[in-house]
């Protein structure tokens with residue numbers, strides 16, 4: 780299967796990134812083909828709400844989002860990973876989500892996973908995870924698992940926590 784991992788964290792080798800990599804390790808070991816997109820490395824502007832995409836099927840903005848939408852459309856499995864910022868997803872992830880508008884009816888039928896991180900416990904990360912899970916379900920995807928990177932603040936703190944194993948096993952479960 781083709782797996783697309785979208786990471787909305789601002790930190791390279793941060794906690795979300797490390798969990799993505801564990802997920803990818805599990806999925807690749809099981810024979811799947813995985814691509815990771817770190818949104819911080821891509822030029823994605825906010826949706827302008829012009830609704831031109833409702834007529835034409837594409838966004839008027841000339842940035843990197845069209846390329847990501849193509850990859851998302853071709854993928855069988857979508858993974859959305861984000862740190863928790865003020866109880867919900869990072870700004871980068873939200874901008875990305877809004878720009879799904881041209882294809883909001885074309886990304887359904889996929890298996891999906893959510894990876895969230897934050898200094899809070901599960902209860903504090905729940906709003907963030909629920910928001911992403913509901914967005915994926917609205918697109919018509921099936922959320923198979925949420926990976927909880929709880930109680931992590933500084934870069935790399937997730938190493939050695941049970942979330943790393945959860946992420947690896949979630950990757951292993953792709954296609955099962």
Ligand SMILES: Cc1cc2nc3c(=O)[nH]c(=O)nc-3n(C[C@H](O)[C@H](O)[C@H](O)COP(=O)(O)O)c2cc1C
Pocket residue numbers: 788789790792793794795796861862863864865866867896897898899900903904931932933934935
């Ligand atoms: C602007 C900002 C807001 C944050 N808000 C929360 C929050 O509401 N709840 C929480 O648990 N952690 C919060 N955090 C902590 C981050 O979620 C945590 O450091 C996370 O591990 C960062 O992930 P990363 O290493 O992938 O960047 C916040 C961090 C920043 C920078």
